[in-house]
Amino acid sequence: MKEPLRIALAGLGTVGTGVIRLFEANRQMIEARAGRPLKIVAVSARDRGRDRGVELSAYDWYDDMGEMAALPQVDAVVELVGGSDGPALALARKTLEAGKALVTANKAMIAHHGLSLAKTAAANGTSLKFEAAVAGGIPVVKGLREGAAANAIERIYGILNGTSNYILSAMEETGADFAQMLSDAQELGYAEADPTFDIEGVDAAHKLAILAAIAFGCRIDFDAVKTQGISDVRAADIRQAAALGYVVRLIGMADTEMQDDTCKLFQEVRPCLVAKSHPLAAVSGATNAVVTEGNFSGRLLFQGAGAGDGPTASAVVADIIDLARGERSAPFSVPVEELVEMPPADTGDRLGRTYLRFTVTDRPGVMAEITAAMRDADVSIESLIQEGRSREGRDVLVAMVTHEGPERSVEQALRLLSGSESLTAPPLVMPILQD
Amino acid sequence: MKEPLRIALAGLGTVGTGVIRLFEANRQMIEARAGRPLKIVAVSARDRGRDRGVELSAYDWYDDMGEMAALPQVDAVVELVGGSDGPALALARKTLEAGKALVTANKAMIAHHGLSLAKTAAANGTSLKFEAAVAGGIPVVKGLREGAAANAIERIYGILNGTSNYILSAMEETGADFAQMLSDAQELGYAEADPTFDIEGVDAAHKLAILAAIAFGCRIDFDAVKTQGISDVRAADIRQAAALGYVVRLIGMADTEMQDDTCKLFQEVRPCLVAKSHPLAAVSGATNAVVTEGNFSGRLLFQGAGAGDGPTASAVVADIIDLARGERSAPFSVPVEELVEMPPADTGDRLGRTYLRFTVTDRPGVMAEITAAMRDADVSIESLIQEGRSREGRDVLVAMVTHEGPERSVEQALRLLSGSESLTAPPLVMPILQD
Numbered sequence: 001m002k003e004p005l006r007i008a009l010a011g012l013g014t015v016g017t018g019v020i021r022l023f024e025a026n027r028q029m030i031e032a033r034a035g036r037p038l039k040i041v042a043v044s045a046r047d048r049g050r051d052r053g054v055e056l057s058a059y060d061w062y063d064d065m066g067e068m069a070a071l072p073q074v075d076a077v078v079e080l081v082g083g084s085d086g087p088a089l090a091l092a093r094k095t096l097e098a099g100k101a102l103v104t105a106n107k108a109m110i111a112h113h114g115l116s117l118a119k120t121a122a123a124n125g126t127s128l129k130f131e132a133a134v135a136g137g138i139p140v141v142k143g144l145r146e147g148a149a150a151n152a153i154e155r156i157y158g159i160l161n162g163t164s165n166y167i168l169s170a171m172e173e174t175g176a177d178f179a180q181m182l183s184d185a186q187e188l189g190y191a192e193a194d195p196t197f198d199i200e201g202v203d204a205a206h207k208l209a210i211l212a213a214i215a216f217g218c219r220i221d222f223d224a225v226k227t228q229g230i231s232d233v234r235a236a237d238i239r240q241a242a243a244l245g246y247v248v249r250l251i252g253m254a255d256t257e258m259q260d261d262t263c264k265l266f267q268e269v270r271p272c273l274v275a276k277s278h279p280l281a282a283v284s285g286a287t288n289a290v291v292t293e294g295n296f297s298g299r300l301l302f303q304g305a306g307a308g309d310g311p312t313a314s315a316v317v318a319d320i321i322d323l324a325r326g327e328r329s330a331p332f333s334v335p336v337e338e339l340v341e342m343p344p345a346d347t348g349d350r351l352g353r354t355y356l357r358f359t360v361t362d363r364p365g366v367m368a369e370i371t372a373a374m375r376d377a378d379v380s381i382e383s384l385i386q387e388g389r390s391r392e393g394r395d396v397l398v399a400m401v402t403h404e405g406p407e408r409s410v411e412q413a414l415r416l417l418s419g420s421e422s423l424t425a426p427p428l429v430m431p432i433l434q435d
Numbered sequence: 436m437k438e439p440l441r442i443a444l445a446g447l448g449t450v451g452t453g454v455i456r457l458f459e460a461n462r463q464m465i466e467a468r469a470g471r472p473l474k475i476v477a478v479s480a481r482d483r484g485r486d487r488g489v490e491l492s493a494y495d496w497y498d499d500m501g502e503m504a505a506l507p508q509v510d511a512v513v514e515l516v517g518g519s520d521g522p523a524l525a526l527a528r529k530t531l532e533a534g535k536a537l538v539t540a541n542k543a544m545i546a547h548h549g550l551s552l553a554k555t556a557a558a559n560g561t562s563l564k565f566e567a568a569v570a571g572g573i574p575v576v577k578g579l580r581e582g583a584a585a586n587a588i589e590r591i592y593g594i595l596n597g598t599s600n601y602i603l604s605a606m607e608e609t610g611a612d613f614a615q616m617l618s619d620a621q622e623l624g625y626a627e628a629d630p631t632f633d634i635e636g637v638d639a640a641h642k643l644a645i646l647a648a649i650a651f652g653c654r655i656d657f658d659a660v661k662t663q664g665i666s667d668v669r670a671a672d673i674r675q676a677a678a679l680g681y682v683v684r685l686i687g688m689a690d691t692e693m694q695d696d697t698c699k700l701f702q703e704v705r706p707c708l709v710a711k712s713h714p715l716a717a718v719s720g721a722t723n724a725v726v727t728e729g730n731f732s733g734r735l736l737f738q739g740a741g742a743g744d745g746p747t748a749s750a751v752v753a754d755i756i757d758l759a760r761g762e763r764s765a766p767f768s769v770p771v772e773e774l775v776e777m778p779p780a781d782t783g784d785r786l787g788r789t790y791l792r793f794t795v796t797d798r799p800g801v802m803a804e805i806t807a808a809m810r811d812a813d814v815s816i817e818s819l820i821q822e823g824r825s826r827e828g829r830d831v832l833v834a835m836v837t838h839e840g841p842e843r844s845v846e847q848a849l850r851l852l853s854g855s856e857s858l859t860a861p862p863l864v865m866p867i868l869q870d
Contacts, residue, residue, distance in 0.1 A: 022731050026587055032652065032769040033584045131582075137732040139582025146581075146762075147566075147574025149468045150752030152461055217467065279738065282717040289736075296457050297572040297749035301724075303714065303736040314732035317585030327581075327762055334467040 004037035005324040008068035009059075010091055011080030012045035012052055015105055015132070015316065018309030019078065020054045022317050030317060034324035042068045069094035076101040076323055078316060084108035096120040096128065103319045105132035105312055111206035111222040114213065118336040128331045129319035134207045135160060135288040137311025138304040139318060144214050144292055145333045151294025153215040157253035157433075160207040160269070162286035162306040163198035164230050164250040166190045168238070168271070169284035172247060177235045190286050200229035201250060201269035208252035212267050215292065216256050216342065217334045224344040225252075225267040232428050233271050237357055240385055240399040246273035246355075247281045251433060257345045264345035273355050273401075273432040280433070348408035353382065353432040356410070358398040358417075359425040366422045370398060377413035379405055395424050401432065439472035440759040443503035444494075445526055446515030447480035447487055450540055450567070450751065453744030454513065455489045457752050465752060469759035477503045504529035511536040511758055513751060519543035531555040531563065538754045540567035540747055546641035546657040549648065553771040563766045564754035569642045570595060570723040572746025573739040574753060579649050579727055580768045586729025588650040592688035592868075595642040595704070597721035597741040598633035599665050599685040601625045603673070603706070604719035607682060612670045625721050635664035636685060636704035643687035647702050650727065651691050651777065652769045659779040660687075660702040667863050668706050672792055675820060675834040681708035681790075682716045686868060692780045699780035708790050708836075708867040715868070783843035788817065788867040791845070793833040793852075794860040801857045805833060812848035814840055830859050836867065 009016055023030075023040060031037050043056060044065035062068050069077055069091060077095040079102060081088040088109050095102045097120060104110065110117070110130050121128040131141045135158075144156070159165050163185060170181045182199065185191035197203045205225040213220040230250050241248050251272040256263050274281045279301050283289045288306025293299050305311040332339055360366045367386065374381055380403040387397040402410065414427060444451055458465070458475060466472050478491060479500035497503050504512055504526060512530040514537060516523040523544050530537045532555060539545065545552070545565050556563040566576045570593075579591070594600050598620060605616045617634065620626035632638045640660040648655040665685050676683050686707040691698050709716045714736050718724040723741025728734050740746040767774055795801045802821065809816055815838040822832040837845065849862060 018731070022585055025730065026585060029587055029652070030585055032773055033580075033765075035765075035770070137729075138735060139578050142582050143574050143578060143737075145468075146757065147577050147753055148749065149756045150457055150461060150465055150749045152464055217464070279717060282714060294572075294749060295460065296453070296745040296752075298740045298743070298746055300573060301736070301738040302578075303738070305733045308733070310731040311733055314583065314585045314729060317731075318582055321584045322581065325762075325764060327760075327764075329760060329762075330468075330470075335470070338467055 002036035004039040005034070005320065006039050006041045006073055006075045007320060008042040008071065008074045008077045009040055009080070010044045010065040010068060010077060011082065012043060013080065014309040015312045016045065016080045017052045017054050018313030019080070019316050022313045030321055034321045036324050038320060038324055041073055042071060044068055065091055066094055069098050069100060074100060076103060076320065078320070079104040079106060082106055084112045089113060092117055093120060096124055096126055099124045099126050101127040101129065101323050103129045103316055103323070105130070105316055107133040107203070107206040107210065111209045111220065114210065114220045114331070115336070115339070118331045121331065122336045127323060127328060129322065130210070130331070131319045132312045132315035134210050135290055136304070136306040136308060137314045138288055138290065138302050138306065139315065140290045140302045141214065143300070143302050144211065145329055148292050148294050148297055148300060149333070151297050154293045154295060155253065155255040156211050156215045156290065156292045157251055158290035159249055159280060159283050159288055160204035160252040160306070161198050161250055162288055163191045163195060164204070165283065166286040167199070168230060168233065168248055168250065171235055171238050175235055175239070178231060178233060199231055201227040204250060204252045204269045208254055208267055208269055211290065212254035212265060213332045213339070215254065216265065217332065217339060218265055218342040219339045220332070221265065221342070221344070224265065225269060228270040230271050236387060236397050237399070237428060240357070241273050241355065243385070244383065244401060245276055246432070247276060248272070248430065249274045249280055256342065259346055263340070263342055265342035266345040266347065271430050273430055275433070275435060278433065278435060348406060350407045351404050352407065352434060353404050354402045354410050355430040355432060356400050356402065357428040358423060359395050360398055360422045361424055362394060362396045367398065369420060369422055370417065373413045373416040377409050377416055379409045379413045437471035439474040440469070440755065441474050441476045441508055441510045442755060443477040443506065443509045443512045444475055444515070445479045445500040445503060445512060446517065447478060448515065449744040450747045451480065451515045452487045452489050453748030454515070454751050457748045465756055469756045471759050473755060473759055476508055477506060479503055500526055501529055504533050504535060509535060511538060511755065513755070514539040514541060517541055519547045524548060527552055528555060531559055531561055534559045534561050536562040536564065536758050538564045538751055538758070540565070540751055542568040542638070542641040542645065546644045546655065549645065549655045549766070550771070550774070553766045556766065557771045562758060562763055564757065565645070565766070566754045567747045567750035569645050570725055571739070571741040571743060572749045573723055573725065573737050573741065574750065575725045575737045576649065578735070578737050579646065580764055583727050583729050583732055583735060584768070586732050589728045589730060590688065590690040591646050591650045591725065591727045592686055593725035594684055594715060594718050594723055595639035595687040595741070596633050596636070596685055597723055598626045598630065599639070600718065601721040602634070603665060603668065603683055603685065606670055606673050610670055610674070613666060613668060634666055636662040639685060639687045639704045643689055643702055643704055646725065647689035647700060648767045648774070650689065651700065652767065652774060653700055653777040654774045655767070656700065656777070656779070659700065660704060663705040665706050671822060671832050672834070672863060675792070676708050676790065679818065679836060680711055681867070682711060683707070683865065684709045684715055691777065694781055698775070698777055700777035701780040701782065706865050708865055710868070710870060713868065713870060783841060785842045786839050787842065787869060788839050789837045789845050790865040790867060791835050791837065792863040793858060794830050795833055795857045796859055797829060797831045802833065804855060804857055805852065808848045808851040811851060812844050814844045814848045
């Protein structure tokens with residue numbers, strides 16, 4: 001009988017108890033696949049008394065989770081506490097410094113401190129694993145780092161936040177507005193009481209920064225992710241997009257560009273128009289989906305549940321099985337000292353088609369003013385819709401799609417219009433995902 | 436500098452030259468990810484003189500590829516010769532017996548001899564890898580064996596043959612019949628001159644048998660795969676399916692069932708009706724897509740190019756990188772001696788809804804005859820369409836969808852009708868994919 005892999009589990013929320021349930025349900029199978037016994041030996045959480053619906057008596061309890069990192073009978077610590085800093089980060093550092101492997105589902109911590117944690121892991125000859133930090137149960141970290149390892153990745157993009165996707169696809173189905181669908185999502189448990197991280201794209205940006213670092217072998221740079229949420233998307237935008245053959249999705253997208261002889265990193269989370277023929281257009285509800293475009297593999301799509309206790313536990317335990325097998329790939333695909341510093345790309349020259357929506361007062365000359373600004377900024381209009389003239393004095397919606405052109409032209413057009421009294425609300429800009 | 440992994444490459448067709456082009460294009464990157472140099476040291480193919488558009492002078496040439504397995508300067512052999520037996524199998528055995536790792540894209544060989552090759556690999560302490568044998572560039576072997584390793588797999592199914600999917604989706608788009616679309620596919624290079632393996636489901640069955648063995652930890656059993664091709668699917672079937680909210684796809688499906696206290700294996704490749712809301716319905720053209728349903732992960736979808744030199748080379752080199760990293764998972768997810776013998780499941784009790792299409796002479800009483808057979812076999816009809824009465828004396832098409840019921844009832848109904856003079860062609864039966 002081979003030596004067991006001995007695990008300490010910090011955090012017994014839904015994911016932590018999910019991991020315990022998974023061990024109970026699938027133990028025999030996962031040990032056969034791991035090639036050795038897997039043993040939870042220690043657990044820690046804030047409240048020992050709470051009933052979590054799982055039996056904990058077989059595990060040593062620690063009130064101070066930091067203690068577990070130092071236990072000689074622990075080989076690996078699973079951090080499911082959450083939060084980018086604070087106790088989670090302290091535990092992660094302690095664990096790696098003690099030469100023990102760390103498995104985490106903590107996307108915020110990896111997005112902010114992934115590079116320093118990877119350095120600590122390398123310096124102490126141990127492993128840092130975070131499959132569950134990106135897209136829940138979808139094995140996309142492994143898919144990218146190992147499955148697509150032979151490829152230069154040209155782009156990586158996808159639907160990285162289930163809450164936003166749930167809201168956008170519910171808006172699409174019902175025709176209702178954002179506020180209504182957010183409140184429905186909150187009632188149904190798809191959105192939290194404070195939904196900011198989800199609907200403003202922060203959660204997606206955490207995941208995107210992690211994927212970009214793996215895909216391009218660069219130092220993770222969460223702060224450089226340009227982020228725009230979905231709270232300004234209206235039912236009317238989704239209607240206009242549909243009329244033009246598109247759906248609206250919150251897309252995280254990363255690629256690299258040579259600018260001034262330097263390889264620069266583009267990272268953006270934004271609501272985008274996605275052609276109905278694109279595989280991501282069919283992704284609805286609280287689902288995640290990631291597309292990688294490799295120079296040999298072509299387009300690969302990974303899709304599944306991006307959150308939830310079962311899927312996330314599945315990813316956590318996949319990492320544990322990898323540890324037990326002795327699999328030791330670098331956290332960000334190449335050794336940490338080889339990760340390249342990539343400055344953020346200047347987006348002004350990026351070519352693309354854009355959806356623009358203006359809310360304007362219904363009076364003569366408004367259309368002339370908008371189209372003149374487009375002309376002066378050298379933005380070429382492909383199609384334009386003024387939504388059905390409403391009652392007198394009410395706002396009117398003008399939506400347009402541009403021909404392909406540089407982003408800076410669109411920005412320039414918006415600057416030209418920024419002082420205009422005709423606009424009754426800030427315009428909404430959404431890129432059109434290029435096929 | 437670490438020791439290089441030294442590779443011999445057997446077979447220089449499109450995939451073999453694709454591997455060489457990949458090494459040329461991505462060498463620096465793949466070596467960084469592999470953590471050591473990767474070096475092709477020897478190559479072999481049938482015709483040395485042929486111009487393959489790649490430079491081969493840097494590699495030692497062997498007329499007899501079997502020799503390469505014995506070379507002391509070779510660590511791993513990449514077999515891209517093809518064919519389930521013959522030279523490919525001889526090379527594979529020689530390689531593993533020499534304690535060298537084998538990487539292969541040969542689905543027929545793995546489907547027929549995977550178990551014996553895995554035993555040889557284990558006995559000689561070396562690795563057998565075949566990511567490229569299933570679904571081309573999609574890392575689904577790894578996704579299943581490692582990414583979903585924490586799960587009991589409940590079902591695995593998907594679109595496993597690009598040629599068939601190209602033909603079926605072209606029939607859907609154009610309304611044309613099978614023969615026309617096959618001939619188009621042949622002209623466009625999506626189907627071979629002899630398309631039997633693709634359109635009769637044999638190629639998909641090879642891949643399904645491999646996936647099932649990994650998913651369920653059982654001994655691979657290609658001969659037990661029940662296979663039905665797409666050549667009997669007519670434009671009218673696709674039209675009827677569409678009217679009912681379905682598309683037609685060639686689906687490979689495997690699961691397990693307890694029957695008589697024994698875990699039995701169900702494996703089937705058949706054209707199926709797939710609800711338009713199912714992710715596989717959106718998969719069109721020469722694409723592959725695999726769905727795994729795990730007890731914790733839920734439904735995962737892996738999609739991409741199932742064939743082609745670039746994608747297949749991408750999968751081959753991913754395996755090579757794994758070898759270089761020292762990754763050593765068991766070929767079929769658990770050690771070969773733990774693989775279970777699973778007898779084929781009896782399908783009679785399986786519950787499902789079924790599409791049935793009859794071609795009948797247009798005369799009174801035919802419908803009564805068919806519906807009486809359904810009643811006598813206890814098949815409950817959910818909907819029935821008799822396609823628009825054609826000119827006198829011409830055949831008429833009767834299509835129906837049954838309510839959920841056991842497969843044996845449908846078989847019984849067909850038996851009752853088998854002698855009927857009203858039927859002018861064998862009926863077509865397609866299961867409806869359960870969501």
